[in-house]
Amino acid sequence: MPTPRLDRRRFLVGSTALAITARPRGIFAQARRGEIIAGLSERMLTLDPANHYSISSTSVLRHVYDPLLDVTNDDRFVPALAESWRAINNTTWRFTLRKGVRFHDGTPFNAESVVFTLKRVRDNTKLIKSFVYQDIDDVRKEDDSTVTVTTKRPFGSLPAHLTMLGMLPPSAVGNEDAFFAKPVGTGPFRFAGWTHGDHIDLTAHAQYWKPGVPKVDKLTFRFIPELSTRAAALRAGEIHVIDRVWPDMVQTLKGTPGIKVLDTPAIEAQRWHFQLGRETWKDPRVRKAVSLAIDRNTIIKDLLLGYARPVICPVPPGLLGHANFGTKPYDPEKARQLLKQSGHQNLALDFVLMKDLYPKQLEIAQAVAAMLGEVGIKVNIRNLEIATAREQRTAGNYDLFFSGWAQMPHDPDWYFGQWFTKAGAEKLTRFADPRVEALIAEGRVPDAKVRQQKYEELEKILWDDEPEIWPYYTVAIYAISDRLRGFEARRDYYVLLHEAGIA
């Protein structure tokens, strides 16, 4: 067969045709394809969105279930299954739901799903999240796409909490074991399989309500608790993203071709709390002396290699309640004077740590011991297994407790309510201050402006009183393959891949 001659005219016609036909292909090229594999630090325990407060589980399950609201990385609450919401009064919230959304099994999402999900989490007190929703008085369906929630007392943080609660179909009622063995949500991915302790497979939900999402066919979460192994899997090209990278691993990862390291200030502040039931620590001068003797910059620069930020307010920047009170000074001389004035010299301090919980915590505690030693406080570091450390705290057997607080769910009410009310702190820090307690209660209203004002006021009291040492804000570090597109390093440590693609 003779080969057709390619003259100039034919070439032009042909290449134009090719260009025209290639355009739609270009569009298709952006459509869903490929697989993303993420390596998470924590093993997943359950597929029930109401039965855990694990960050890894929240990350995974956010892809299967949608909550009513989402929270952006800059702490804005945005619509998910609720198109809008508003507080009717201090104890009533109304949610208008997105129409036309279906669960993976085809059943429609509507007000009944919301009523079922909220009543379930409130009434089934076996569920881990149940205690948060005990203030809900009633959940009423107004019509198919409107739900009213009334609460026993003002519950301004309700929308924030709802970002962590995936909506379930009412069909789950009565056969929860079977349902959670193969759950359906309205999320961008369907549950495909779970090899316990190893990985979970999700496949794209083609009819997802958000156009253009998801961008990949398949999403796999592997559970690799050991950081060096997680990093090795990324470096070997087996996975595309890892979370919870420690500062001393950053250089190794940065030095690996094809790997990018991303970091962002987390919504977590380290907070080392005093045992305020002990006479010594009831004296604010002694607490201030400890605070003045700690060189926070050295900890941040030398031990955390710059992957932390100085604290300027108990609540990290960006969140409701944040204010700028300036950094705490380092002044060992003044610390010595304060100790002298208080009459507490030759102090001994039991510094309790929850073993292996925070990056570099033992080194940091040792550095703090040396710093406090400089002003005459002898520190006894007790690095205890987590359960034992918490038990010791309940029993009040500590002076200073090494801990951090991630401001989940992007709202400070939980932090204040737990740690700075008499009932909350009773078996923890023994903090009690009626002024602070009243401000916390007043700050529970839905009005964000009122809340900000109340929180600033109460934080000023805390900042001056120093019932805790706030040494630094944590930085969340992730490492990704350079093939991963559209990944955002989250401040809340979530690994969210709805909008991520793979090259």
Add this chain to the structure above:
Amino acid sequence: MRGYILRRCWHSAVTLAGVSILVFVILRVVPGDPAKMLLPEGAPQSAVDELNRHLGLTEPLWIQYGLFLGSVARGDFGQSFQYRAPALRVVVERVPATVQLTLAAMVLTVLAGASLGVLAAVRQGTGYDYAGTVLAVLGQSLPNFWLGIMLILLFGVTLRWLPTSGFQSWRHLILPAVTLAAFPTALVARLTRSSLLEILGQDYIRTGRAKGLGEPRVVLRHAMKNALLPLLTVVGLQIGTLLGGAVITESIFAWPGMGKLVVDAIFFRDFPVVQTVLILSATIFVAINLVVDLLYTVVDPRIRYE
């Protein structure tokens, strides 16, 4: 023989009952509140108390133990606190990974350990012997976590011959099995060498050689048969130990085995899972010991139990 087996079974039952009481009591005596570990750090005390009530931890200890025994008799080991699923199911799901890793490591151990040991014994004082000794010393002295990470970096990251971690295919099994086998291989190699050397010096071996048997036949057929006895004991005990948990290897390779499961369960005070794993491991351990004792009679016909 039958009487012996029955007696041993009775002893085993008593041992297991003792284990169950010990495990039950120790778990509840050590400090740490399961509900506090399940709930986030900022959960109010009322929520902690409520959850402990649901978990059945507010009953007196002897009632808890009685209920536990009653359920175990029905094959129900309780609900895992962490996984909110039957503890037995949570544990059994980890069995395939644990068995695969243990078997692979044991096969490696026996093959490599015995070969190295035999080689070192029959070539005593040569380079093979010294090389075998060096390998044995390394195998016993290199910490598992270091060896595991080095193998991952070399074969997973640099050469990319094998996957770094996970539980998916036979290729994923190689590195953890090698890591896990390093210690027992060295042990078996040393034991085989010394036990074989001792036997090779005995009269019946000289007789065998004198009547013209080839060296391989003398070593493998006649000497090895007797050298196998101490080896069997060690391998039996190692299987028990490995099944009970190869915690470090499992952690490094993100291998979803029982070792890591039980350590996490202890950490989070997931009593039902710890109880299930320990009672199952104790049962397996006891059973393997019994089988090994009985195997002696097969390997050495002179041993008889009455």
